[in-house]
Amino acid sequence: MNSYFHFEQHATVGAARRSTFHTPHGPVEMPAFAPVGTLANVKTLEPRDLAELGCELILANTYHLYLRPGHQLVERMGGLHRFMAWPGPILTDSGGYQVFSLAHQRRVDDDGVTFRSHIDGSLHRFTPESVMQIEQALGPDIAMVLDECPDPLDRRYNEQALARTHRWAERCKLAHTRPDQALFGIVQGGIFPDLRQASAAFLAELDFTGYAVGGLAVGETKEQMYQTLDETCPALPADKPRYLMGVGAPEDIFEAVARGIDLFDCVLPTRIARNASLLTPDGRINLRNAKFAEDPRPVQEDCACYTCRTFSRAYLRHLYKANEITALRLGTIHNVYFLLELMRRIRATIEEGTFDDLRAVFLERYQISNQEVRHEQRRRRRATLTGTA
């Protein structure tokens, strides 16, 4: 921590922590969920919407912004905050995950990774030093180190990748110079406790401002993910924020907070909203379903978001069925609000000491459909096979 950043802890319930992470663009109350604004925009939303939803931190993707419009253009336009007109805290990932999942013909060596753009096939190279340069040009409050994202179930690959990820973390730390930007390390090691603990110990020595648990939710079962958190979190510095990358399903958030995670990001609420899938306390509902055709109720009876305050399920179903753009936006507003409101309740109950009750009551009511489980299994299997997630 330096004068720009401060991590303040207020209360705990077991391993769950209630804290505030102070950044140059304002505080982030934790546990926090950061919506994903891949291309410097949370899809279908504006900065004023995010503020109204109570969002504090958003994520943007270094890989995508490097390809278009380019980090140098963003820098010339005054940096990410000014470019996208978001006055609050921003976090950028390192692009590592996208290079290992989205880009074509990637070839990793000890110095860095060469890849072809998924947009036009053009050739590019990321090294720890170039990624630090890109993230410093973009100018978020929080930057992530470059890491390698192997299949979490492949022990040999994880051993090899981990050594490289650690050297890259050291080089990122050396290359990073902006005092007004926090640099977070990323623990890897797949589902293997000894590798995770070694990784946590190694990165702790480097004294990052925060620590992410990477490489999860891409091929392992939920039980393996929770187990890995059980084994990893205690090995992380207690006085730094802990970030579980790419996770945003409500049930996973509860389990991860209970194990000591402070920060989440995920495309889930925005992506499923564009597919007519909306989050409710009873689980997801799909608004294209015929049973909602004349349903005068809001998506969620007790929800205070604009969508629920204003429109019936019947109207939203009509918009989704007619492929109206407005449907994608109204669904996104609700889903993002749902998760941010969940985080507010999680924070309040850690303060009050009743987090375990909320967790039990929520998970008892929240139904995960068989279809969702199958879909998630297919998605994770595909992610493991192809290196995408």
Add this chain to the structure above:
Amino acid sequence: MNSYFHFEQHATVGAARRSTFHTPHGPVEMPAFAPVGTLANVKTLEPRDLAELGCELILANTYHLYLRPGHQLVERMGGLHRFMAWPGPILTDSGGYQVFSLAHQRRVDDDGVTFRSHIDGSLHRFTPESVMQIEQALGPDIAMVLDECPDPLDRRYNEQALARTHRWAERCKLAHTRPDQALFGIVQGGIFPDLRQASAAFLAELDFTGYAVGGLAVGETKEQMYQTLDETCPALPADKPRYLMGVGAPEDIFEAVARGIDLFDCVLPTRIARNASLLTPDGRINLRNAKFAEDPRPVQEDCACYTCRTFSRAYLRHLYKANEITALRLGTIHNVYFLLELMRRIRATIEEGTFDDLRAVFLERYQISNQEVRHEQRRRRRATLTGTA
């Protein structure tokens, strides 16, 4: 007029009129522009956006809503206002124009028109009586009579169609019973002064609450359109609102207001926004153009819309180039604001007696590009050939 509707005239400059049309859901300050909400939604916008933009009246399409979600469903959900959560005035067209342009295999007879849905090919029939039933079920403040929309340049077709349009107008008047819904007649007759004047005289006898000039902007030149307005407007009742259907280009609005038109609707501002084409006092600009890549200025320097208050051309170009949904919305917000603000200035200058100055200054500065002229010519030629517009 009945107790639900009242047309109040405040000032004139030549033939241009400054007036207020009072409806059950509030007043419409005229000359007015109504954005088009085809499927009970102005694409990409919400009711709160329309209110913020200063919109008073919106249009919805009977043909589209009849096909989906169905007028009876809308009625069971409490009518259009409640269904789409728009508390202000709504106008529905009669579906005639869409049947004659969008639907497949239409066959018109004296009693009505049979057609196949453009969505699923299913067979349907509109008669004056069925359309009145549909519009009364939808429940807008203003309903339009069923009319036939011929090629404006084909004299023989216009003579035949006009007789039928007039009989349909009589039958609509008889079938229409809702006292809280105004029924407007539609003058047809192509570009032929004698037919237009006969049509205006015939419909005036039927004593509609307002009068539309239909069948323009679909195949004739701009000069022929202005000429037709010159010949038609004086034949319309002076104490009723006059509505030029389907027109929304700024230059056409000025010319039509100068000839006594009070109301406009058009998909232009919303449709071209989704194509990255934005309205400015200098004419349209296309934000996909490379010259805007690092342009830090707003779309329009002196514009007070959210888009111009918040974002640079560089950022908007990035969003358009990356096909982000948010771009479509931010462009729509600006274009709709541009036209509504233009109407506010037109109304203010009619009150102040300076409308002719505004018209001269605006049209002097507003450049219509050659590309636009060619595009418009192609569109109109195609519209004439295929019966679409």
